[in-house]
Amino acid sequence: MKKRLLLAAVFGPYGVKNRYAEALGMQMELLNNQITRAQGVHSPRQSYWTFPLYFLAENIKVETTVLDFPSWGDFKRELAKGYTHVGINFIIPNVLKAQRMARYIRKHHPETVIILGGYGSAIPDLQSIVPHDELCRGEGIRWLRKYFGEDPDAPLRHPVIHGPAYEYLYGAKGRPRGAILMPGVGCENACKFCATSHQFGKSYIPLLPKGEDIFRACCDIQAKIGSKGFTILDENFLKQPGRAVELLKLMNKQGKPFVFDIFSSAEVIKKMGVDFLVRLGVRMIWVGVESRHSEFDKTRGIDLKELFADLKRHGIVVQASTMLFQDHHDDESIRADIDYVIGLGTDFIQFMNYTPLPGTTLWKEMESAGRLKHLPYRYVHGAGELFQVHPHINDRKKHARYLRNAFIKKYRVGGPGVLSMAETIIQGYSKAKEDYRFRRLNGLAWDPGLNRYVESDKPTEDEFMKARIRMMRRLADNIRMILLPALVFAPNMNARRKAARTMELADRILGRPTMKQRLISCVLVATGTVEWIRILFSKLRGREGVVHQPRCRITTYNLLEKHVFDVEKETLRLPYRDSMETTAW
Numbered sequence: 259m260k261k262r263l264l265l266a267a268v269f270g271p272y273g274v275k276n277r278y279a280e281a282l283g284m285q286m287e288l289l290n291n292q293i294t295r296a297q298g299v300h301s302p303r304q305s306y307w308t309f310p311l312y313f314l315a316e317n318i319k320v321e322t323t324v325l326d327f328p329s330w331g332d333f334k335r336e337l338a339k340g341y342t343h344v345g346i347n348f349i350i351p352n353v354l355k356a357q358r359m360a361r362y363i364r365k366h367h368p369e370t371v372i373i374l375g376g377y378g379s380a381i382p383d384l385q386s387i388v389p390h391d392e393l394c395r396g397e398g399i400r401w402l403r404k405y406f407g408e409d410p411d412a413p414l415r416h417p418v419i420h421g422p423a424y425e426y427l428y429g430a431k432g433r434p435r436g437a438i439l440m441p442g443v444g445c446e447n448a449c450k451f452c453a454t455s456h457q458f459g460k461s462y463i464p465l466l467p468k469g470e471d472i473f474r475a476c477c478d479i480q481a482k483i484g485s486k487g488f489t490i491l492d493e494n495f496l497k498q499p500g501r502a503v504e505l506l507k508l509m510n511k512q513g514k515p516f517v518f519d520i521f522s523s524a525e526v527i528k529k530m531g532v533d534f535l536v537r538l539g540v541r542m543i544w545v546g547v548e549s550r551h552s553e554f555d556k557t558r559g560i561d562l563k564e565l566f567a568d569l570k571r572h573g574i575v576v577q578a579s580t581m582l583f584q585d586h587h588d589d590e591s592i593r594a595d596i597d598y599v600i601g602l603g604t605d606f607i608q609f610m611n612y613t614p615l616p617g618t619t620l621w622k623e624m625e626s627a628g629r630l631k632h633l634p635y636r637y638v639h640g641a642g643e644l645f646q647v648h649p650h651i652n653d654r655k656k657h658a659r660y661l662r663n664a665f666i667k668k669y670r671v672g673g674p675g676v677l678s679m680a681e682t683i684i685q686g687y688s689k690a691k692e693d694y695r696f697r698r699l700n701g702l703a704w705d706p707g708l709n710r711y712v713e714s715d716k717p718t719e720d721e722f723m724k725a726r727i728r729m730m731r732r733l734a735d736n737i738r739m740i741l742l743p744a745l746v747f748a749p750n751m752n753a754r755r756k757a758a759r760t761m762e763l764a765d766r767i768l769g770r771p772t773m774k775q776r777l778i779s780c781v782l783v784a785t786g787t788v789e790w791i792r793i794l795f796s797k798l799r800g801r802e803g804v805v806h807q808p809r810c811r812i813t814t815y816n817l818l819e820k821h822v823f824d825v826e827k828e829t830l831r832l833p834y835r836d837s838m839e840t841t842a843w
């Protein structure tokens with residue numbers, strides 16, 4: 259019998275409390291869920307596709323369909339088309355959704371093999387909760403290839419994936435143009451709470467091991483969908499410095515100043531240096547701070563405030579992340595830690611509750627100390643009650659309250675994240691021009707061996723950096739259009755002044771806005787007003803805000819030419835029901 263594989267994400271609705279999942283912390287939105295939460299109309303709304311499923315489908319020979327963001331009806335309809343195997347990808351708090359899907363398959367399609375994968379696969383007693391035949395833990399491509407009798411070490415192909423499934427800013431639908439890159443999974447830093455690191459055996463598994471592989475993937479994606487900006491989904495991208503250096507060399511050589519959003523730990527950022535990051539085209543960087551009294555090697559001995567200020571001065575938007583309710587936190591020190599992280603002055607902060615996730619060292623420590631509360635897994639989302647007994651704070655209302663208040667405080671003190679981002683990008687463009695002039699006057703040139711600017715006997719025009727600066731100008735021109743709505747909807751005097759100051763900065767550095775830019779700013783105020791009213795009504799109904807639902811997308815990968823994107827596009831069973839153009843705010 260011909261094998262047909264369905265790779266499915268869990269069904270929606272998402273971020274809505276029902277029999278299968280919670281509302282809090284469970285929207286399919288990273289930003290609104292856990293970064294710009296409490297920022298109301300200023301919160302960019304983006305939902306990301308279930309990327310690993312596309313990576314898997316692209317790299318196996320079995321005919322495969324990816325079912326992303328299905329409703330329950332979509333899932334049943336797709337199953338009825340006949341599949342020999344169904345893979346369900348889920349995270350721990352969605353375990354009851356996976357259970358419903360698997361039980362339905364067992365009942366109505368008993369001959370179908372059920373494969374479970376994703377972070378939910380770390381649940382220790384999964385067999386008794388979700389019926390299944392196979393469990394894929396860790397890196398899935400090689401696992402699936404082996405399972406279907408294919409060569410696990412055959413070359414990997416990177417799929418072409420647009421950025422968010424949807425994007426709204428101040429209520430206006432965006433026209434995102436970015437794409438996603440997944441050059442590797444896991445992280446060797448092995449922080450004891452980190453599910454990503456433990457899921458992959460506390461090691462890093464490269465999918466695109468060389469800078470050349472990444473550069474090729476970027477060029478390929480650019481040729482197919484025109485993207486020049488990429489979100490690199492790699493937990494610690496700069497941890498492989500040789501690869502990043504090679505990527506820069508190739509971009510330099512080919513005159514392609516791609517732009518990247520990356521995740522990296524402080525110690526490697528420090529090692530690579532800000533000049534390298536600017537040259538590489540890092541627009542935004544996600545850095546784990548965790549706590550002022552950090553016990554993690556990645557931040558030990560580093561002046562984070564200075565590091566972040568330097569990054570921001572050079573136009574790199576900084577997104578910090580931190581955890582509340584670590585063991586040393588009591589009512590006093592948790593507040594001090596929140597103030598400390600806010601005081602680092604980053605553009606965005608992710609706050610999460612310290613959570614022992616199955617499979618991690620922290621989980622084992624808590625289990626052996628008898629501190630696991632064994633709540634139902636649906637509550638392991640890091641935004642509510644702690645999963646462990648805490649040494650000092652065990653009022654579960656406080657667990658949710660401290661977290662929510664941390665977001666509110668960041669918003670009140672720092673203003674909207676998008677406003678900070680605009681300020682960083684605009685001043686970064688100015689600094690890049692200034693630095694360029696300085697280097698020209700002083701005969702400095704980039705030394706790719708030393709990874710820094712050095713005096714040169716034969717300085718030439720730095721054409722690559724000129725192109726990079728033009729790219730930075732475009733980013734600054736785009737982002738300035740949010741300044742008017744940021745001013746109009748500013749939450750307090752502080753934020754209003756910051757918006758006005760940034761508008762002046764933009765005028766000084768970029769010149770007066772064009773008519774088109776003014777018009778778009780006014781449109782954003784209009785759409786923002788509608789969104790603001792929607793949020794208000796939502797709050798009157800006792801909710802935190804408006805919950806958006808991504809639409810279902812079904813992609814079938816053709817058996818013979820599945821790796822040819824054009825063919826893939828033609829074989830879509832359903833047209834994309836949402837815009838396939840993505841990101842760029």
Ligand code: SF4
Pocket residue numbers: 444445446447448449452453454455493494523546556
């Ligand atoms: S550095 Fe980040 S990705 Fe790596 S183990 Fe620590 S928390 Fe996880």
